[in-house]
Amino acid sequence: MKPAPFRYVRAETTDEAVDALTREGDDAKVLAGGQSLVPALNMRLVRPGVLVDVNRVGELSGVARENGSLAVGATVRQADARLLAHPLLAEALPHVGHVVTRNRGTVCGSVAHADPAAELPLCLVLLGGTVRARGRGGTREISASDFFVSHFTTALEPGELVVETTWPLAQDDTGTGFCEVAQRRGDYALCMAGALARGEELRVAVGSVVDRPTLLDVDPERPGESAAAQVEPWGTVHASAAYLRHLVRVVVDRAVAQARTRAST
Amino acid sequence: MTEIAVTVNGRLYREAVEDRLLLSDFLRGRLGLTGTHVGCEHGVCGACTVRFDGVAARSCLLFAVQADGAEIVTVEGLARNGALTPLQEAFRSHHALQCGFCTPGILIAADELLSRGGPTSREEIVDLLSGHLCRCTGYTPIVDAIAEVAGA
């Protein structure tokens, strides 16, 4: 389990990173926390010719409140205490891997990796957040719902780097809920859901059982049941399709109940 | 090959490394610091955990080239002048290791948590250990050992 050969490029600035990515095109991968990429490299599931390391790009390490959102730079680790200012992130982050992997794994890296079973992409979609991507042509904003295309596939163009993700902060009367079922602590979720409740309004997203984190239009009277009717899970070695569909109901109902309780207190 | 300068357990090393060389293999194979163990090379077992610029991290998920200019502490760097740390002593007295293969990673991760003022509860220790596989002890003695030192 050793990676195939590649060339390593360390970027010190965003411009250097974008230049390198543009130069190398499809053959380049961004190395941030590496907690998903490096296992895939070690297993030779991916074999890029070039790795562009952005860990030392100092200008991307910020966490800032702006326009009612938390803006999180590309090198901010999942363990960063500044993230706990966001109630949904505070709820979801303990489910992301383990203490030691969160020390290194980045928020933006998890978003860019676009694993449908990862918690952070689900949260970004639920919140209606955005991805700020920079390429040679400049910076553009991509809404979370447009960003995630399918399993491990995003709307990023070759040469583009995720420089920041923005996480809208809900109003005080909004309750957030997050629920997942995993085999073991820290595993990728078999099924997960997030919910936002404010008065009569309800917003629900599910992950793991879909090809990308997905917002569902649920019946507020029977959210879980209506969510389960909208997904077509595929069975895995751990869970049949029927079980996963059942879990959608469970996690959606639990997340919604949590959100509503918090909204009312 | 890329030239790197890296400080490991307080000693500076200058080495030329292949870009794809994992930090775990660099520490073990190049520097002879075989206390860092390799159990899965996909980030699950936790045996290879080292401190990288103060932060506990999987050395199997880092490349040696990334360590250029970094400061690394491996399990060999815990004891000072031949004296075990209180955490290491607690592992011994609680029989928190049998084969010892997982122990270096757990010691490093727990040492980091202790250095940050944690853990404050047994639950926090158990949560930390969810990132480490041990097949010998059933984990309870490990939790006990860390709890004793943390006063948790």
Add this chain to the structure above:
Amino acid sequence: MAEDALELVDVEYEPLEPVVDLLAAAEGDACVSDRSFAYGDVDAALAAADVVVRHRVRFHRWSCTPVECYGVVAQWNEAEESLTAWANFQGPFTLHSVAAAALGLPGARLRLVTPPDSGGSFGIKSAVFAYVVLMGLASRKLGVPVRWIEDRLEHLAGSSAATGRSTQVEAGFTTDGELVALRYDAVEDVGAYVRAPEPATLYRMHGSLSGGYRVRNVAARNRVVLTNTVPSGLNRGFGGPQLYLALERTMDVAAGRLELDPAELRRRNLVRADDFPYETPSGALYDSGDYEGCLDDALAHAGWDARRAEATAARAGGRLVGVGMACVVEPSISNMGYITLAEPSAERGLPKSGNAEGCTITVSPLGGITVTLTTTPQGQGHRTVAAQIVADRLGVEPQDVTVLSESDTSTSPWTVSSGNYSSRFSGVGAGAVAVAAERLAERMAAIREHLGDPDASLRRVAGTAHWNPESLPPGMDAGLAVTAYYAAPNLLPPDGDRVASSAAHGFVVDVAVVEVDRDTGRVSVLDYVTVHDAGRLLNPLLAEGQVRGGLAHGAAAALFERLVWDDDGNLLTASFMDYSCPTAPDLPTPRIGHRESPSPFLPLGAKGLGEGPTMSAPAAIANAVADALGRDDVDPPFTPGRVWELLER
């Protein structure tokens, strides 16, 4: 590196029809052994029984997955036509001979070295020998030393795993719960090859087919089948988890049919304290114990009656809470002859019954004491215990004793059974140390007497033996060293189809309390009590470590771990992402109790205890889950997805 070279190799396969399921294999020509055994008259006893319970269980395939994988360094010496190999092997065991034969070498020209402190094995590193052969061949071909370190993906896909087993049980009872007949029909999946020492998994427990019960009519049909999956091999518990899932689940099913408390049904059938030594129908000699006493302890410790009442009340309230138990006899120190049962007795060749272990103690001219073991420890504390025993016998402190645990087939004292398996250290490993230390102590006493100085120091005694052999008692060898081999006295070659398969027999009673989350199928262990009688405990801290580790392995099989192949034989649980080893939040913290019924057959009275809860936990947890769900058709592992399917059925 080799992994780069591998990409240059193209292999063209001609696919054949794969067989992955063991029952499908049993129907076809993949059945490679089919033997039937009968003790007493099972047919008559079943016909006369008031109640006959039939129950089928299936034990899945799972593995040891030590955090350290295999490693071998092999160096061929062209001039001497010999191979030296360093490996984290756990022998020499019978497998040194197998490896030497495979290489076409006389035994003395395969030098196998196991380092003093390799990582955990739990049985699986017995299969390293195949890679010793392969790396030996590579070194011979290339003319250079070859190093091979197995990676995790290779380990999960190709090293070894426990057997899978499907067992149909028929058990006859009288109305008051006496077990009068027991019949097993077992189909054992050994994977792609019958690799040495298989099919030992099926025969290791043969003497204990009747478990802890007095039943005298016992029969078994043992079929061994091949499937297109990883070959099987040693795995902590080795045959025990599979046997006791069948037996102990059947006891619970029977308790339901007989409307008896499962603990009471067991009590009525347990071998009684005054029955020891007790000979089982299939030939084991149970050395000592107080099975009812252990049962009492476990019930009291767990609060059995209260727990059962609470569970009943919880179920009435809609929660799925269950209480289960398992009583298991834990054999230790295998009789190497048991494996010959796989052949009919007329075809067995020369009698086999090996179980000996060796130990050398040397005293230097200055009185330094060195003990050499061939027990290949991987964290069980052999050095600690050996130092303790020798210090005790020679009247010194443990820290004055140096124990060498590196094993080297060219220099260490060993026999065909030497190594670390079948929980044999505390019986014959420590036994050999005790015998050697005893002989040395006797020699030293004789020297002191001869010197006319009963208080002569160790240094004086050693100095005399080295510097002035003429002053030793007449006939005594010069120098001061003893090599002793110790074999348990109660292990004979099989007598027909009866075999004393192990030298010592401990006893374990486990009680598990579980709750199933109706919504997710997740099983939580609310309480776990395990009570052990492994004879005399040589070191309580180490003993408790073995109990905790053995339980973790058994609970892992019950709740999490399973190797899964698709219909084409592709491994689906090929990384630690999908092969779900439990971590700290996932496992119960057991409450542990001990009794000590010393074995009368072994020098220290100590039995093995490394495997007991690995044997009992799958059965105890399965019984608790069955109780929680109110149904009998439950087989591990009880992962959320599988339990939910049960709830939906």
